[in-house]
Amino acid sequence: MxxxxxxxxxxxxxxxxxxxxxxxxxxxxxxxxxxxxxxxxxxxxxxxxxxxxxxxxxxxxxxxxxxxxxxxxxxxxxxxxxxxxxxxxxxxxxxxxxxxxxxxxxxxxxxxxxxxxxxxxxxxxxxxxxxxxxxxxxxxxxxxxxxxxxxxxxxTAAQKQALHLAATIAANFTVALLSWAEQILTDRQIDRRQAAEFLLPMVNRVAENFRLKPGAEILTGPAKRGDLETLRGHLNLLPPEERELYRTLTDWIAHHLPTDKPQELRRFLKSITKQDGAEK
Ligand SMILES: NC(=O)c1ccc[n+]([C@@H]2O[C@H](COP(=O)([O-])OP(=O)(O)OC[C@H]3O[C@@H](n4cnc5c(N)ncnc54)[C@H](OP(=O)(O)O)[C@@H]3O)[C@@H](O)[C@H]2O)c1
The missing domain is CATH 3.40.50.720 (NAD(P)-binding Rossmann-like Domain)
Structure with a gap:
């Protein structure tokens, strides 16, 4: 035994x-x-x-x-x-x-x-x-x-390190992003239960879509569509330190996933970076 x-x-x-x-x-x-x-x-x-x-x-x-x-x-x-x-x-x-x-x-x-x-x-x-x-x-x-x-x-040992990095991004950063989204709602008197009811069916659908297809084929939202004024509206709702994170993630989308207006999106993100830099 x-x-x-x-x-x-x-x-x-x-x-x-x-x-x-x-x-x-x-x-x-x-x-x-x-x-x-x-x-x-x-x-x-x-x-x-x-x-x-x-x-x-x-x-x-x-x-x-x-x-x-x-x-x-x-x-x-x-x-x-x-x-x-x-x-x-x-x-x-x-x-x-x-x-x-x-x-x-x-x-x-x-x-x-x-x-x-x-x-x-x-x-x-x-x-x-x-x-x-x-x-x-x-x-x-x-x-x-x-x-x-x-x-x-x-x-291999090298693949293993990459796998751990990927798992940390996929699991731990998802928890961070969900907590961030929840905080935005609870700050505006939408409680945790309601926040989950709004967000989780959509998040579950994203996970299911990702099981079937790569990110390039399932992205939706303002960065995908090139809705620049909506992106600006989002940034204006955020405190400066969170604007930076939102901008960085949108920048990642602009450089790694196909969007409907790639040039306009990148120009917009550059202008926001310059503007935020000048305000510091
Ligand atoms: N949790 C996860 O989701 C997860 C997933 C995959 C892999 N892992 C890996 O699994 C390992 C443990 O992670 P964990 O999350 O289970 O950590 P954990 O909850 O902190 O548990 C670690 C345990 O190890 C004990 N310990 C520490 N030093 C020791 C020693 N010298 N001799 C004997 N026991 C000792 C601690 O004892 P005390 O209770 O006395 O402090 C504690 O109970 C890590 O290598 C982690 O990377 C974790």
């Missing part, structure tokens, strides 16, 4: 623990900095000796803790064991001390947002996990992903 040790009982580690239990892995241990009783599982204090009893180690700790933890594994005999971390940005190289101890190393990153501890196992359904590192880890991870109803995609 495969013994799995998850180090880091935070949002991802605890959700992975719950998911692995739900699909029938029977020897899964969750460990953290301190022993405690979490919602649904005991969390053991991590001691390097725990690692020697495990076939698989998942390091689900903050990125800057991966190397120090790997160094704690250096003096052990990990021959034939498997050590992966779950960071989106760091490569398997952070686990080099574990390789020197005899382990196969890798970085395995579920491209999903785990916003709470012990999330329900359905959070894994349909997602893609990237993997970079020693090939000896792939078969088990693929089997595990299949059982979790998600996919495994191998990538």
């Amino acid at each position: 495969t013994h799995i040790l998850i180090i880091g009982a935070g949002r991802l580690g605890s959700s992975l623990y719950r998911a692995l239990q739900s699909i029938g892995y029977q020897k899964v241990t969750l460990a953290g900095r301190e022993e405690r009783k979490a919602e649904t599982a005991p969390v053991y204090r991590f001691e390097p000796a725990l690692a020697e009893k495990s076939d698989w180690l998942f390091l689900a700790v903050p990125d800057d803790q991966i190397k120090p933890l790997a160094e704690q594994l250096a003096g052990l005999d990990l021959t034939g064991r498997h050590v992966v971390h779950t960071s989106g940005f760091r490569s398997s190289a952070d686990l080099e001390p574990a390789r020197e101890a005899g382990a196969y190393i890798g970085s395995w990153h579920p491209v999903q947002t785990f916003s709470r501890r012990f999330l329900e196992p359905s959070v894994w359904r349909g997602i893609t996990c990237s993997y970079e590192g020693d090939p000896q880890n792939v078969d088990f991870l693929r089997e595990m992903c299949n059982r979790l109803d998600c996919r495994l995609q191998t990538v």
Whole structure:
């Protein structure tokens, strides 16, 4: 029976623990900095000796803790064991001390947002996990992903960094943009629930359109149409620091997506930049 040790009982580690239990892995241990009783599982204090009893180690700790933890594994005999971390940005190289101890190393990153501890196992359904590192880890991870109803995609270390950047822009900046849109409405006495009713059907439709077609084919709105006076009206509603963000995003559209009046749009954006610069 495969013994799995998850180090880091935070949002991802605890959700992975719950998911692995739900699909029938029977020897899964969750460990953290301190022993405690979490919602649904005991969390053991991590001691390097725990690692020697495990076939698989998942390091689900903050990125800057991966190397120090790997160094704690250096003096052990990990021959034939498997050590992966779950960071989106760091490569398997952070686990080099574990390789020197005899382990196969890798970085395995579920491209999903785990916003709470012990999330329900359905959070894994349909997602893609990237993997970079020693090939000896792939078969088990693929089997595990299949059982979790998600996919495994191998990538290079450079692709992995790009993937993390892209995921951060797509997920975290979406949260920032939605919060920005909500703030604009709540500042004008449209409450959070009403804001969601106005915005979310449209946002969901955008996501669905994007699933089917590239951004170039689904963009709508004033930048797409070249409605320059409407763009000016939007900018006038915003405080200076937010004008800059609106202008920068519109500039990105002007340079990367096809619009109906590209020359006029770019000229307009230049004139706004000059005007704002002169006012500073
Ligand atoms: N959350 C996500 O959406 C997500 C998605 C994909 C990948 N990841 C990756 O998963 C990793 C963990 O992220 P997270 O969001 O789950 O972080 P988190 O919620 O902050 O959890 C990190 C956990 O690691 C524990 N920890 C820190 N240092 C430790 C050490 N030296 N030994 C043992 N445990 C230690 C912390 O313990 P304490 O409770 O004692 O502080 C905490 O419970 C990161 O590499 C992140 O990039 C996260």
